[in-house]
Amino acid sequence: MAEAMLAAATRGAGGAAADPVIELAGVRKTYRTGTVEFEALRGVDLRIDAGEYVAVMGPSGSGKSTLMHILGCLDVATSGTYRLAGEDVEQLDEADLADIRNRRIGFVFQQFHLLPSLSAWRNVELPLVYGQVPAPERRARAVAAMERVGLGDRLDNRPGELSGGQQQRVAVARALVGEPDLLLADEPTGNLDSVSTRDVLALLDELHAQGRTIVLITHEEDVAQRAQRVVRVLDGLVRGGGAR
Numbered sequence: 023m024a025e026a027m028l029a030a031a032t033r034g035a036g037g038a039a040a041d042p043v044i045e046l047a048g049v050r051k052t053y054r055t056g057t058v059e060f061e062a063l064r065g066v067d068l069r070i071d072a073g074e075y076v077a078v079m080g081p082s083g084s085g086k087s088t089l090m091h092i093l094g095c096l097d098v099a100t101s102g103t104y105r106l107a108g109e110d111v112e113q114l115d116e117a118d119l120a121d122i123r124n125r126r127i128g129f130v131f132q133q134f135h136l137l138p139s140l141s142a143w144r145n146v147e148l149p150l151v152y153g154q155v156p157a158p159e160r161r162a163r164a165v166a167a168m169e170r171v172g173l174g175d176r177l178d179n180r181p182g183e184l185s186g187g188q189q190q191r192v193a194v195a196r197a198l199v200g201e202p203d204l205l206l207a208d209e210p211t212g213n214l215d216s217v218s219t220r221d222v223l224a225l226l227d228e229l230h231a232q233g234r235t236i237v238l239i240t241h242e243e244d245v246a247q248r249a250q251r252v253v254r255v256l257d258g259l260v261r262g263g264g265a266r
């Protein structure tokens with residue numbers, strides 16, 4: 023753990039080649055439903071370096087979300103290896119996985135997954151609550167993140183009082199508030215109109231320009247073209263773009 027934190031702290035400092043943020047080798051994921059098994063990932067090799075902006079494309083059911091859940095330590099591979107910032111994820115228990123998610127990863131989903139009873143800024147501060155950041159600092163950082171996504175005037179609105187595009191920007195603010203190295207976005211513009219799509223994509227471009235590593239899952243070719251590299255997933259396998 024200490025080694026990985028040192029790596030994170032010193033990453034990119036001297037312009038030296040950093041460890042890849044993400045390194046998957048031979049990753050398989052089998053879902054079991056009753057007695058039925060389904061192999062959603064069938065041996066995925068994928069390497070993503072620090073600071074890259076990668077789009078993942080593929081037809082419905084090809085395994086994109088499964089892959090994202092593994093990348094995000096929300097689920098574990100059935101076999102194969104996953105190294106995240108130098109740490110072997112398979113070796114970690116649930117508490118360590120939760121810790122890694124909190125420290126390193128921000129998530130944005132197609133369904134915004136905001137808590138409807140909380141105001142926007144309260145939603146944004148949540149990752150910091152889990153991270154045990156003191157309350158005044160939480161509020162300051164949540165407000166700053168809301169301002170960053172252009173919603174400094176909507177702090178106290180609940181999600182139901184915001185448009186879809188605004189809700190997704192709140193979700194992006196929540197993903198950012200912990201200053202994660204890695205931002206994982208699964209169809210973040212899937213429920214948005216063209217104007218909101220443009221806003222959210224511009225935000226991702228900005229975050230990438232600031233050095234964040236971004237993995238964006240999308241069905242849309244024009245959205246994918248915003249990334250530096252497109253990884254294509256088909257039938258549980260990476261068919262193109264898996265290595266730089």
Ligand SMILES: Nc1ncnc2c1ncn2[C@@H]1O[C@H](COP(=O)(O)OP(=O)(O)OP(=O)(O)O)[C@@H](O)[C@H]1O
Pocket residue numbers: 053054055060062080081082083084085086087088089
């Ligand atoms: N929890 C689960 N239990 C059983 N099968 C699952 C589970 N989650 C996904 N699958 C199956 O695994 C395959 C890959 O699903 P996944 O959600 O990764 O696809 P996807 O590429 O994200 O598709 P979409 O573009 O529709 O979101 C699908 O055939 C799906 O039915």
Ligand SMILES: [Mg+2]
Pocket residue numbers: 086087088
């Ligand atoms: Mg999906």
